[in-house]
Structures are given as C-alpha cells and as structure tokens.
Amino acid sequence: MPVIKLETDIHSHILPGIDDGAANINESLDMVKAFIAQGYTKIITTPHIHSLRYWNTKDSIQKAYDILIEAMSKEGLHLDIEFAAEYYLDNKFLELICQDEEILNFSENKYVLIEFSFKSPPIGVDMVYNKLVDKGYQPVIAHPERYEYWVGNLGMFERLRDIGYLFQCNIHSAAGLYGKIPMRIFNDLSGKNWIEFLGSDAHSTHAVSQLGTSIQRSAVQKAILNGVRNHAL
Ligand SMILES: [Fe+2]
Numbered sequence: 001m002p003v004i005k006l007e008t009d010i011h012s013h014i015l016p017g018i019d020d021g022a023a024n025i026n027e028s029l030d031m032v033k034a035f036i037a038q039g040y041t042k043i044i045t046t047p048h049i050h051s052l053r054y055w056n057t058k059d060s061i062q063k064a065y066d067i068l069i070e071a072m073s074k075e076g077l078h079l080d081i082e083f084a085a086e087y088y089l090d091n092k093f094l095e096l097i098c099q100d101e102e103i104l105n106f107s108e109n110k111y112v113l114i115e116f117s118f119k120s121p122p123i124g125v126d127m128v129y130n131k132l133v134d135k136g137y138q139p140v141i142a143h144p145e146r147y148e149y150w151v152g153n154l155g156m157f158e159r160l161r162d163i164g165y166l167f168q169c170n171i172h173s174a175a176g177l178y179g180k181i182p183m184r185i186f187n188d189l190s191g192k193n194w195i196e197f198l199g200s201d202a203h204s205t206h207a208v209s210q211l212g213t214s215i216q217r218s219a220v221q222k223a224i225l226n227g228v229r230n231h232a233l
Contacts, residue, residue, distance in 0.1 A: 003216050008042040008230045009035065010106065011086065011113060011142060011168055011199030012208075015064035018056055019048040021203040028068050032079050034208035042080040042233065044106045046113050046142075049085045051092035058104060061085065082106060086113045086142055089122050097131045105137055107233050113168065115142040121149050121156075129163050140166045143201060145173045145185035154188060161194060168197035169223070172207065175214035190219035193226045 013021020014031045022028040035043055047061050048054040065083050072079070085104040087093050093114075097103065105112045112132055116122040132139045141160065144167050150156045161167070169189060173182040189195050198220065202208045214220065 001221075004221060004224045005039050005212075005215060006198060006224065006228075006230050007040055008044070008233045009040055009200050009202075010044045010046070010084075010111075010197050010230060010233065011170070012043060012045045012202045013047060013086075014043065014045045014081075014202065015047050015061065015068055015083070018060055018064045019054040021047070025067060025071050027205065029071055029075060029077070030205040031202060031208050032068070032072060032077055032081075034205045035202075036077065036079055038208060038211050040079065042082075044082045044084055044233065046084050046086040048088065049093070049104075050088040051090045055092070056085065058102065061104070084111075084113060086115055089114055089116050089128065094124070094128070097128065097135070103132070103135070103137055110137045111140045111166070112137045113140050113142050116147055118146060118148070121147070125160065125165075126163055129165060133164065138166065139164070140168050140197060142168050142199075143170045143173065143182075145169050145182045145189060146178055148181045148185075151181045151185055154192070157189065157192075157194065166196040166229075167194055168199050169195045170201045171198050171211055171214045171217075171220055172201070174217040174219045175210075177210075177214070187219045190223045190226075193223075195223040195226070196229050198223060198228050198230055 016025045016028045084106040173186040
C-alpha cells in the first residue's frame, strides 16, 4: 500500500533562538527547507512556554516568527507558517489560565497544546481542562505516549479522553526514537484510534528529514487512515 503522508504539522520548534529548537535563523531556514522537501505545505509551530526554562510570551514568539518570515521571503521559500505554543503545565500556566490573558492556540477550534512533566503525573487535569474550555479553548495533550509513568495504564488515557482532552502523538515515537515505552504506548493509542493529531515535535533539521521514514510505521499509517485532524487545518 502506498505511504500516506501529511501536509500539515502542528508541533515543532523551528523559530530561531527562543527555545531548545532552532538555535539561529540559519537552522530555522534549514528546517523549513527540510519540511518542504518532506512534502509539507503548512506548519503550525509551537515554541515552548515553560516558567523555568523558556518563559516565552506572544511578543517574543511574534518577534522570532517575523524574523523567520522575512528570511524565508528573502530566500524565496514558500511554506505556510503559523504559530501557537507548547505550554508546560506548571504553576505559571495555572496562573495564566486563571487570568484573562489570551492563550496561544491554533485553528478556529482554538486548540491549545499542553505538555506534562516526563517524570511525574500531572495533578489537576480536570481543573485545567475545565478552565480552558470555559474560556473557549480545546485542550490537546502533547505526546501522551512519552509520559512513561502511564505505560500499561490505558485506563488513565481513557480517563483523560473522558474528560475531553485530545491527543497529539509524535510521529517519531512510533519508530522508537524516544525508546521502547513511548513506541509501545503509541501503538496502544493508535490501536484504540485515540490519536487526533500527529506532530513532528522537530527540534532539528535531522528530525524533520527523518519524518519520511518514521511516517511509514504501520501505527502512524493507521492513525492517518483513521482521520487525524491535521488534514482539517
Ligand atoms: Fe515540543
């Protein structure tokens, strides 16, 4: 069967110098070229917002975005790029969602990408969900398969879905790039048809270049065939 590819990516770190992705504009441009070479036409890039590491704001992201768009125009590169953010669930995020400030989001459905700690399970997932939904947002959990503390605990993933969270899985997880456990959880989630979005989570040109290989994994193809929402963006 021919491999089905994606044209829209919703999770990456391509903006220059504002998180642990592209370190400078040259790296950003290389990543853009790699996405184009992989057949992508649209990227919703999602810089980290993390109170201890990368306290980005809409302004800091907008500035880096403007630098990239200008450099792409000078080089004649055509790729539709928008930005949102990848919010880390920490106290600062809790403060933010309790205020009246805008939360960076994407699509008319106002999807908000949230990541949890890799070390310990999050607390307050019901409250976070309800706060965001009350403000008109739809929370999406970034790479649920990478939260290894939930391996073998499909019930926890089911609970998150029952609350109303959507799942965005990383394409490279299916190829084992983060290890065996994320690959196993990816397979489990794909088997359940619980993957609403696929993302590259690319932090480097190499990660973008490898997408064509990882996307061939049967669990990724199954998620695409099942109708991931990337196509609707
Ligand atoms: Fe990310």
